[in-house]
Amino acid sequence: MDEQMNEYTPDLYELMDEQGNKQTFELLDCMDFEDERYYALTPYFEEDDADKILDEASLLVILKVEYDPETGEEILASIEDEELFDRVGAAFEERLEEMFDFEDDEDGEE
Structure with missing residues (x-):
């Protein structure tokens, strides 16, 4: 298998919160909405930070450019x-559902 096809390099942004804490976020999507550009990001963690991934896996941050x-x-900037x-x-939720093809498979059937 072609090794380059399996490589994925996320778009990462290091952001600082109001308290001056830095955190790395991965860009999931960006879109223009009502003549402005917005980014949807999620916290990014290295593989060895699995416990943090589970705690913040559902966190979606939306920022205005x-x-x-x-x-x-x-x-x-915050909205x-x-x-x-x-x-x-x-709008992001709808786009991300389409992009990642989320399915509600509660009973485990296909």
Whole structure:
């Protein structure tokens, strides 16, 4: 089997929270919504951090892309408007379900 076809390099972002703590996130998807760009990210952990993966596996972080007026660099910012956040979140949820083909297989049957 071609080894390169099995290699996956995630798009990683190191973000800092309000308390100054850094955490690495993996980009799951990005989309334009109402003339703005948004990123859906999830916490990223190395394979040896399996306990953290289980604790935060369902965490989805949605951030808005803004640009620093001085440098023009991309900045990821929280979405302050709760209604907007809910709409963007619903759009991402639908997209991610389609991308990853999630199925509710509660009884184990195919």
